Amino acid sequence: MTDRPRHLLAMTLLTCVGAAVFFGGIRWGLPTRAGDRYLFPAGDAWDGKRVLAAGGTLDVDAARGADQDATPDVRPDGVLNATAAERAQIVRRYRLFSHQPDEMVTFMALAGMRGSFDPRMYQYGGLWVYPVGGLVKLTLSPKADLAHYLDRPEEFAKFYVVARAYSAAWGLVGIWLVYLLAWRLTANARLAAVAGLGFALLPVVVNGAHEAKPHLAGAVLVLLTVLSAARYVDRGRWRDALVAGACAGAATGMVLSSAVAFLVLPMMVVLRREAWSRRIGLGAGSIGAGVLVYCLTNPFVPINLVRNPAVLKSNLGGLGQAKAITGRFDDAPAVVSAGVLIAEGTSPLLAAVGAVAVLGLVGRAVVRRRVAPGAVLLGVPCVVVFVQFVALAGGKTGEFGRFTILVDVGLLMAVVVGASVVIGEGSRWMRLGAAVVIGLMVAPYGLSYVGGFVRDCDWAGSTRARAAARLAELAAANPGRRPLVLAVEGSPGPYNVPPVDVAGWEIVRRGWPAGANPAVIVRPVDVPNSSRGEGGYVRETIVPSGWGFANRISWADKPIELLIRRDLVGQ
Numbered sequence: 001m002t003d004r005p006r007h008l009l010a011m012t013l014l015t016c017v018g019a020a021v022f023f024g025g026i027r028w029g030l031p032t033r034a035g036d037r038y039l040f041p042a043g044d045a046w047d048g049k050r051v052l053a054a055g056g057t058l059d060v061d062a063a064r065g066a067d068q069d070a071t072p073d074v075r076p077d078g079v080l081n082a083t084a085a086e087r088a089q090i091v092r093r094y095r096l097f098s099h100q101p102d103e104m105v106t107f108m109a110l111a112g113m114r115g116s117f118d119p120r121m122y123q124y125g126g127l128w129v130y131p132v133g134g135l136v137k138l139t140l141s142p143k144a145d146l147a148h149y150l151d152r153p154e155e156f157a158k159f160y161v162v163a164r165a166y167s168a169a170w171g172l173v174g175i176w177l178v179y180l181l182a183w184r185l186t187a188n189a190r191l192a193a194v195a196g197l198g199f200a201l202l203p204v205v206v207n208g209a210h211e212a213k214p215h216l217a218g219a220v221l222v223l224l225t226v227l228s229a230a231r232y233v234d235r236g237r238w239r240d241a242l243v244a245g246a247c248a249g250a251a252t253g254m255v256l257s258s259a260v261a262f263l264v265l266p267m268m269v270v271l272r273r274e275a276w277s278r279r280i281g282l283g284a285g286s287i288g289a290g291v292l293v294y295c296l297t298n299p300f301v302p303i304n305l306v307r308n309p310a311v312l313k314s315n316l317g318g319l320g321q322a323k324a325i326t327g328r329f330d331d332a333p334a335v336v337s338a339g340v341l342i343a344e345g346t347s348p349l350l351a352a353v354g355a356v357a358v359l360g361l362v363g364r365a366v367v368r369r370r371v372a373p374g375a376v377l378l379g380v381p382c383v384v385v386f387v388q389f390v391a392l393a394g395g396k397t398g399e400f401g402r403f404t405i406l407v408d409v410g411l412l413m414a415v416v417v418g419a420s421v422v423i424g425e426g427s428r429w430m431r432l433g434a435a436v437v438i439g440l441m442v443a444p445y446g447l448s449y450v451g452g453f454v455r456d457c458d459w460a461g462s463t464r465a466r467a468a469a470r471l472a473e474l475a476a477a478n479p480g481r482r483p484l485v486l487a488v489e490g491s492p493g494p495y496n497v498p499p500v501d502v503a504g505w506e507i508v509r510r511g512w513p514a515g516a517n518p519a520v521i522v523r524p525v526d527v528p529n530s531s532r533g534e535g536g537y538v539r540e541t542i543v544p545s546g547w548g549f550a551n552r553i554s555w556a557d558k559p560i561e562l563l564i565r566r567d568l569v570g571q
Contacts, residue, residue, distance in 0.1 A: 007183070010193045011176055018175045018200040021446070022168035022209035025453025028556045029099025030157035034459050035499030038468040039094060041475075046091055048147030055085030056092035058111055058146060078512035080492060087502045093493035095153045098160050099456065099464065100555045101495040103212040106132055107159055114144070118300040122315050125253040126297040128214035132163045163212030170217035171209035175200050177223040182413060184230060184374050186420035194435040195416045201439075201446030204345030204401060204408050207553045210453045211402075218258030219405040221251035225261040226377045229268035233373040236272055238282065244268060245286030249293030257403065260381040262290060267380050271373045334394035341393060341401035344552045345408040347445040350438075354411030357418035364421070375417065382410035398526040398552025412442070448548035449556075455546050456556040467522070467542040467560040468498035474520065474568060475504055484568075487511075487518035495555060496524050521563040526552040528559050537563035 036045040046054070081087050097104045109119035110133045119129045136142055136159050143149070149156040175196045182188075182195035199205055208216030225247040232240035248261035265286045269279040295302050304311050332340075343351040365371035385406045393400065419434040456462050475484060487510040488497050500507070510521055521537065527550045528541040542560040551557075 003189075006189055007179075010189065010196070011179055014175050014179060014193065014196040014200065015172055017197060018172050019168075021200050021206060021450055022171050023165070024450060025210055025457055025556070026161055026164050026168065027157075028210060028453040028456035029459075029462075029494070030160055031094070031096055031098060031153035031494070032157070032459055033095070033153055034465070035094055035468065035494070038472055038499040039091060039502050041472065041501050041504070046088070048095075048150030051088045051091050051095070051150050052147055054088035055083075056088030056150070058092075058108065078508045078516070080488070080507045080509060081502055081505070090492045090502050090507075092150065093491070094499055095150045096156055097493050097495065098157075098212075099462075099495050099558070100211055100213075101490075101493065103160060103163070106163060106212055110136070118304070118311075120300075120311050120315065122298060122301055122312065123256045124214050125255055125294075126299070127250055127253040128217065128255060130297070132166055132212070135162050135166060160212050164210060167212060167214070167216055168209040170220045171200070171205060174205065174216070174220040174223060177220060177227055178409065178413070181223065181227055181230075181374060181378065182416050184227075185372055185413070185417050188420050190432060190435045191416050191420050191438075194438050195412060197439055198350075198412045198416070198442050199409060201442045202346055202408055202412065203442075203445045203449045203551070204405050204553060206446050206449040206453075207551075208402060208405060210449075210554075210556070213402075214255040215257070215402050216405060218251050218255035219409070221247055221254055222258050222261040222264075222381055222406060223378075223409070225251060225264050226374065226381075229264045229377050230374040232268055232282075233272045233377075236274065238285070241265075241268065241282045241286045242289045245289035246293045247290075248286075249290030250297065252290070253294045253297035260384050260406070262287065263380050263384060264377050265290065267377060271376060329397045330395045332395050334390055334392070337396050337400075338390040338393035341396070341398065341552070342389075342404050342407055342411070344398065344445075345401045345404045346411055347442045350415060350441040351408075351411055353418075353441065354414045357414040358411070360418060361414060361421070375413075378410060378413060382406050399555065401553040415441075445549055449551050449554055451546050451548045452544060452551045452554050452556040455544060461545060463542045463544060463557050463560045464494065464498045467562060468500065470540065470542065470562060471498060471500050471505075471520065471522070474564065475501060478519075478568060484520065485516070485518035487516070487521040489523045497522055498560060517565070519565050519568055523561050524555075524558040525561045526550065526559075529561065533566075534563055536566055538566055538569045539563055 033045075039045065081090060096107075105121065106124060106129060109121040109124070109129050112118075112120055113133070117130075119126070121129065139162055140158055142159070178199040179192050179196035183192035186192060205216060208219075225244055228240060228244035228247050232244055245265055248265055251258035251261035266283055268286070269283040272279075274282075301312070339351075345351075346354065361375070365375075385403070389403055389407065415438055419438065423430045423434055459465055471486070478484060483504060483506040486497075486500060486505045486507050488507060489510055490496050492500075492507055497507075508516060508518060510518075510523070517536075525541070528543055529539060531539060533539055540562045542562070544557040544559065546557075550559075
């Protein structure tokens with residue numbers, strides 16, 4: 001079989017595997033009215049019109065970023081459900097939000113675009129927001145009636161499926177690009193195929209493909225920038241340089257954190273030996289092409305820079321305050337958190353072997369004074385992302401691991417290239433054995449993530465539903481001591497609080513006011529705590545029912561920890 005049919009066959013098979021992995025759990029954690037039995041145990045569930053009348057609307061303000069909360073929690077006593085308006089906001093979240101707290105942001109941006117194409121949210125680029133909006137309009141014919149979706153959250157759930165499918169499709173493109181990059185670096189079809197398979201099964205990729213968020217798509221476009229730049233280094237053509245620049249602009253236009261793609265462009269012109277006048281021209285031209293593509297896909301960034309800078313300030317100010325980036329959730333040192341999350345995104349064994357492979361390949365390049373241009377072009381953004389990640393990783397929760405996609409892919413590629421160096425021109429069985437070993441490093445962890453998403457497709461069996469049943473049991477066992485106080489980590493919503501009686505519990509922000517002694521403290525956790533208690537509380541953790549490892553990055557089927565005051569246990 002010649003190279004071209006072999007590549008087509010391998011990429012076709014990899015696409016089939018990727019589709020099964022990425023789309024199998026696409027309906028996880030969707031909005032549903034199944035939780036109404038816990039939100040309104042008396043059976044008097046609010047309909048959409050009542051939710052809106054009480055204050056559960058989606059506020060749209062042209063002077064505020066779409067992802068900025070219009071109703072922040074500012075009550076001095078920390079109570080989050082004291083008024084009908086606050087309860088309406090809580091009900092709205094359970095009817096419209098998914099189990100991933102950030103997925104709704106895209107639809108809030110789209111909802112604010114009536115009469116304008118300005119999404120007022122620029123960390124998620126136009127290459128994400130506009131295609132999602134177009135796909136939703138094309139496939140679902142959405143209604144401009146919020147009450148309709150509050151009454152029928154299962155209809156709104158279809159929006160998430162469409163957006164997740166867009167993300168998963170970019171994951172399939174990523175499989176092809178990793179295959180082509182690995183082939184370029186190893187000239188070994190089996191190892192190229194296992195690189196593509198490894199990418200499909202990387203836990204961080206599985207997670208990104210199942211979320212309506214642009215981080216996976218942005219990383220894939222960075223890989224496309226690398227591949228295009230490598231072609232320029234090979235051929236020296238203006239067209240390849242401009243395509244690389246356009247890809248860098250598209251990566252940034254997908255999600256702002258993928259702006260590291262622009263670092264590939266100057267490295268591209270440095271690696272090819274040509275007159276400096278031509279290098280400077282090519283570099284400037286490729287960067288110009290990237291800036292043009294970014295502006296074309298995000299036209300309201302330059303427009304508002306001049307016309308309405310308050311929107312840009314609001315949006316970027318919110319990004320700077322995002323807890324996922326700036327907050328600390330424990331006292332873990334940055335290096336420790338970074339190591340744990342990188343290992344989580346790849347698998348511990350692959351991360352360890354990849355680190356050794358990186359050191360070995362760098363040492364080999366220094367000794368031989370020669371390195372493949374593709375390896376340098378991939379390595380530059382990976383190193384920069386790694387440095388940024390370590391600098392910010394201190395005390396972060398598992399979801400912060402989604403920012404390691406490029407680092408995790410770099411470790412996978414280092415293992416594959418290292419294997420090609422070690423086996424050299426070895427026998428077919430040696431090449432096959434290397435491929436199997438690499439696959440086994442990553443497959444158990446990736447499939448564990450797949451299992452979590454598949455399990456969370458069944459709301460009734462999810463950890464959140466089981467935790468809701470336990471909280472309802474505690475409330476029913478203490479009718480004379482109501483309202484019981486429930487302490488939560490953030491705004492009550494399906495992502496971090498199981499559905500509870502919005503009128504029967506007094507819901508407060510944990511730790512506010514100081515000295516409060518709530519009946520129950522509830523929070524999602526990355527890894528269950530093995531201790532049985534904490535202070536005056538007994539710990540009960542609702543854990544996923546199926547087999548699998550602790551899926552730190554994912555919000556699917558998340559372990560839910562209940563700290564129950566000791567005097568309530570057993571009642």
